[in-house]
Amino acid sequence: MTRFHDRVTLERRGRVALILLDRPERLNAFDGELYQGLNEALHTFRDDVELWAAVIGSSSSRAFSAGVDIKALNAHAEAGRLQGVGGLDIDGNMFTNKPMIAAVEGHCVGEGVNLALGCDLIIADESAKFAISEIRIGTNPIDIPIKLSKKMGYTKAFAFLNPGTPKDAYWCERAGLVEQVAELGQAQQVALEFAEGLCRDCAPLAVRAQKETLWRAVFESEESAKEQGLEARTAMRKSNDYREGLIAFSEKRSPKFDGN
Structure with missing residues (x-):
């Protein structure tokens, strides 16, 4: 502590x-x-x-x-x-x-x-x-x-x-x-x-991108939110967590995300 x-x-x-x-x-x-x-x-x-x-x-x-x-x-x-x-x-x-x-x-x-x-x-x-x-x-x-x-x-x-x-x-x-x-x-x-x-259950990079999209939509503008969301999704599809999520889904097991 x-x-x-x-x-x-x-x-x-x-x-x-x-x-x-x-x-x-x-x-x-x-x-x-x-x-x-x-x-x-x-x-x-x-x-x-x-x-x-x-x-x-x-x-x-x-x-x-x-x-x-x-x-x-x-x-x-x-x-x-x-x-x-x-x-x-x-x-x-x-x-x-x-x-x-x-x-x-x-x-x-x-x-x-x-x-x-x-x-x-x-x-x-x-x-x-x-x-x-x-x-x-x-x-x-x-x-x-x-x-x-x-x-x-x-x-x-x-x-x-x-x-x-x-x-x-x-x-x-x-x-x-x-x-x-x-x-x-x-x-x-x-x-x-x-x-x-x-x-435990959610990919941290996806959680953060989702939060930012929501925040921008409420406190900035829909256009800003959409632009940020698209950029984040494009980058995220190159991540280890995205690959792990797809493999875990196909193997019917819980994913093990590491934030990368």
């Missing part, structure tokens, strides 16, 4: 990186060190060829994240620094074409929602509560409404954001934000099983 800035851990589970926010005394509220630790863990996952998928969760079942640390933000302001205490490297871009699954238990507020939205899939347990409450303290979020509109559509995104009260996991599942509601305390296990199955 590797620790980053005493706020985040990364544990290798075969091909899966289990990345956990680990600031339980502050409900994983984001200060500068938590931003830095999480970003470093995400870069480690992205750049490691042996890791094919990630699950992002919390070391505590009380909260995925309570959002930005207000104490850290106030200290920042008192020091004359008007910018925020940090930012997520996965915010606003396709940081990696490797799949990332959020495992949400407990409170998921503000920047916690933003982190979950940066993942490709959200698994939440029965205790999960999601909320964006900036309008209740006199300001407005910007990036999160845009992302929610892409994930949920206008009407459900509006209902999620207004009046800023928490939505439970079942509401979010019906709205299309959460893929699956797990039993209490089981979100990480369900997410890990999904990620492990993806790594």
Whole structure:
């Protein structure tokens, strides 16, 4: 297990990186060190060829994240620094074409929602509560409404954001934000099983190309998605994994992909 800035851990589970926010005394509220630790863990996952998928969760079942640390933000302001205490490297871009699954238990507020939205899939347990409450303290979020509109559509995104009260996991599942509601305390296990199955049964190069095509179609344009998809498929048909997939299919056995 590797620790980053005493706020985040990364544990290798075969091909899966289990990345956990680990600031339980502050409900994983984001200060500068938590931003830095999480970003470093995400870069480690992205750049490691042996890791094919990630699950992002919390070391505590009380909260995925309570959002930005207000104490850290106030200290920042008192020091004359008007910018925020940090930012997520996965915010606003396709940081990696490797799949990332959020495992949400407990409170998921503000920047916690933003982190979950940066993942490709959200698994939440029965205790999960999601909320964006900036309008209740006199300001407005910007990036999160845009992302929610892409994930949920206008009407459900509006209902999620207004009046800023928490939505439970079942509401979010019906709205299309959460893929699956797990039993209490089981979100990480369900997410890990999904990620492990993806790594076991699917060619990693194909998974990454498929994710990028989907992401481009939603956040860029259909033309960009089609161009990328065709390029990736042409290159992939020269790969070892493509040959292995064809041979395994003809031999009626499970393929053994190696990512090459």
